[in-house]
Amino acid sequence: MKQIFTCIFLAVSLSFFNCSKSEKGENEKQASSKMPVFALVDSASYDFGTIEEGAVVEHEFKFKNEGEYPLILNNISSSCGCTTPEWPKEPIGPNQTSSIKVRFDSKNKSGPQVKTITVYANTDPAYSELRLKGIVNAAPKPQESK
Known part of the structure; x- marks a missing residue:
């Protein structure tokens, strides 16, 4: 029993x-299906081609919040001080679009360049990566007079 x-x-x-x-x-x-979703409208990578050293490249990465709750971009960092991101500080509502503007200054840079921009947000996963890439032709060296 x-x-x-x-x-x-x-x-x-x-x-x-x-x-x-x-x-x-x-x-x-x-809960995860209702979280904000950082969805890029275009590509996560931008190839700026070939530029001369000293040129400044700007690109806007457009994105949309495909989640059900407001998307908050907490922070954005870049792999180099030569790359500066600007992003919206206010929450992006569901189905709203916005953009992240990235500026690359090629001063004192030459050769192939790949710059990574890391976007931290209230999403799952907690971060996304964007890339700028291209080639910087070295500036001609000034000739010394004899």
């Missing part, structure tokens, strides 16, 4: 455990 009672108790306990586990999984799925 004790064995039957123990088996019934274990079966009921396991069924409660499985139910709460599946409800938790569904709740997590629902």
Whole structure:
């Protein structure tokens, strides 16, 4: 009799455990589907081609919030001090579009360039990466007079 009672108790306990586990999984799925979504309208990479050293390149990465809650860009950092991002500080509502303006100053840079811009937001994953790439031709060296 004790064995039957123990088996019934274990079966009921396991069924409660499985139910709460599946409800938790569904709740997590629902919460993540409602989170803000940082969706780029164009590409995450911009090739500025070939420029002369000292030139400044600007590009706007357009994006849309495809989530159900406001998107907040917490911070944006770049892999180099020569690359400066500007971004909206106010929340971007669901289905709204905005842009991140990136400025690359090629002064004292030459050769192939790849600059990474990391966007931190209230999304899952918590960050996205953008890239600027191209080639900078070295400025001609001034000739010394003899």
